[in-house]
Amino acid sequence: MQDFLKRDSKASLYILGSLEKSVLDSVKDVCTSDGKMDKLTELFNRQLTHAHSDVVGQIHNCKMSQGTPVMDHVMQMINLFEKLESMGIAFCLRYKTNVILTSLIYAYVPFKIS
Incomplete structure (x- = not known):
């Protein structure tokens, strides 16, 4: 268990170190690296859906x-x-x-x- 926590902590630091400051606030309170990745996936999927909706609107207008x-x-x-x-x-x-x-x-x- 100790080894897992050590590796998870290291992965979390890599994730946090690779993020822009604007995105960092949305994941800094999440405890595990898996949780951080889930939150990032949710965040970017939401942005993609919004961008998709904008382009569809442009096409139909x-x-x-x-x-x-x-x-x-x-x-x-x-x-x-x-x-x-x-x-x-x-x-x-x-x-x-x-x-x-x-x-x-x-x-x-x-x-x-x-």
């Missing part, structure tokens, strides 16, 4: 402006989808296509129909 080249708008949408994919969230091509077509201005209705 992105509407093409009059005068914007179609290619620029489509590339902006593709970049947003790629950002989500880098967070581990992927959509099928059909869904992406439908979202992009829906975001186009009225002049491009023929593309939506075909």
Whole structure:
């Protein structure tokens, strides 16, 4: 048991030493290294979920402006989808296509129909 406590204390010090000051406060009162890692996982998963929600909102609120080249708008949408994919969230091509077509201005209705 003594050996475990010694190794756990050493692991906790490594964890605390590797954290930024802004994150350190959220784990400094947790006793075990396992508890610290659980708290960090919870903290970063919450931030990832928030970032994911922001990007999804950007995708669904992105509407093409009059005068914007179609290619620029489509590339902006593709970049947003790629950002989500880098967070581990992927959509099928059909869904992406439908979202992009829906975001186009009225002049491009023929593309939506075909």
